Amino acid sequence: MNALFPSAALAAGVLGSLGLGFLPRRAPALLRVLAVLSLGSALLLLGRVGEGAALPPLIASDALALAWQSVILLAALPMALWLDSDDARAALFLGSTLGMLLLASASNLLMLFVGLEFMSLPAYLLVVRSRGDEGRRLEAATKYFFAGGVGGALFLLGMALWYAQTRSLGPSALLVTGGAQAGLALMGACALFKIGAVPLHFWLPDAYEASDPEVAGFFSTAMKAAAVLLLMRLCRYAPGAAFAAWLPAVGALTALVGAVMALRQERLARLLAYSSVSHAGLLILGVGAWAARGLPPEGVSALLFYLAAYAFMSNGAFAFLRASGARTRADLAGYARRSPALAAAFAALLFSLAGIPPTGGFFAKLLVLWQSVQSGLLVPAGVAALAALVSLGFYLGLVRALYLEEPAGEGPRPGPGAGLTAALAAGAVLLGLAPWALAGGGL
């Protein structure tokens, strides 16, 4: 039962935030406190779960699950600080996080699927319940919903093939062939869908642009972490999963296409969405490199560090969009003169996203590329490095707009959250100054 305590804390948060909806007056502060308490107590309870706690055959808290669950909870924390008086939205957010926790500790295909859908269904509604233009929101949510539905169908089809061959929904200790391999590949495609790998990324920029910046930050960090873990679990589901051999190529392609597409974007949310596609490429490459080395249990520190650093960078960059109110590149022109501190924080986040030392993003990219080279994946690593070079173009272009261009017109109307942006930027930089604090033996 121990293994379910963190999830229970989040479930209590879901019910509690709905319960706050019964109050006669709107209570945004109470909702925020409740969400932070719920995530925080889940984190504390996670420390007491202990490796090996299980609820066979559905749940097993191995080291991988515990590490990923803490990253997911930390990545979700900024969104909790942004909640407004919409109690249903708070419940959807906590429910989606609950699904991620279940997905992370699932030891059975059925539980993986339940976790996946538990994570995704509230996500579609979070897009709908954002504040932006209604038509755009509904369009993005519909696209996201149908794309996610196709992903879920792929997973179910793969699950059926796996069951037909192995007569079980659990992992296999033996080599599998034919239908089971095809099943794994289909389920892997679903995971790639959720991560936003090229060519399954088309829903992502729309969804990120139409939702509130903090929701986009939540999607790009916590949900991406959960989807990466899903991919890793599928690689480990049977010895010699054949689809893992494709991951380096998919990852390199994703990194490059994301970076090239981001070059052409004028709207900042869309630009950050493509940048998140590009980062997803490196994560997929990292999973491919891990698989190529035979899935060593201790070899996940590079991915974990990447996800932790990205949680700071991406949440921070989206928080800046909310704090500054900037929507397009033109809004950023000369922003350093309007608000020097906030501009400096955003510049630090951009440097980290671009992977310029000494920031967390630099070590994240370095670790993943280094592991790919060690695994003999020279060409994918080269393409990913090229993508990092291309991405300098738009990240540094934004920094140039911040500092060197002349401000024009009124400028964007600032919103709340400057402090949070600064804190996340500081975290991204600190991770680069002391990467061993998280990466441990991986360096």
Add this chain to the structure above:
Amino acid sequence: MTAPLFALLVNAVAVLLLVGAFANSGKLLGPRSRREGDADMPYETGLPPLSPANERMTVLYWRFAVLFVVFDVDLAFLLPWALGRPALDAVMVWAVTGFVALLSFMLAYFWRKGILECR
């Protein structure tokens, strides 16, 4: 190519051919009709139709209908529970009590939010 994969291929080709035949045989074999004037008009009890069929209309009770479906599906879970447990032990009783309490809580929530009213 292994035998099951070959069978799958044969099956797929057969499905494509059959569906294609069903979908197009009417056009190929049926009588050619001259489609002009009122021939394309939807048939509505012999009267000329009042408006296009794909017009948007307000369904006042749609939230109510969606909620009904959701609760219906949730309550359907009680049937296998009732049938599959001839001897109810304490765990099962408490589990289903919790489940029903959760449903009641949600019903109260929707009530409070005014979703049960026909607006």
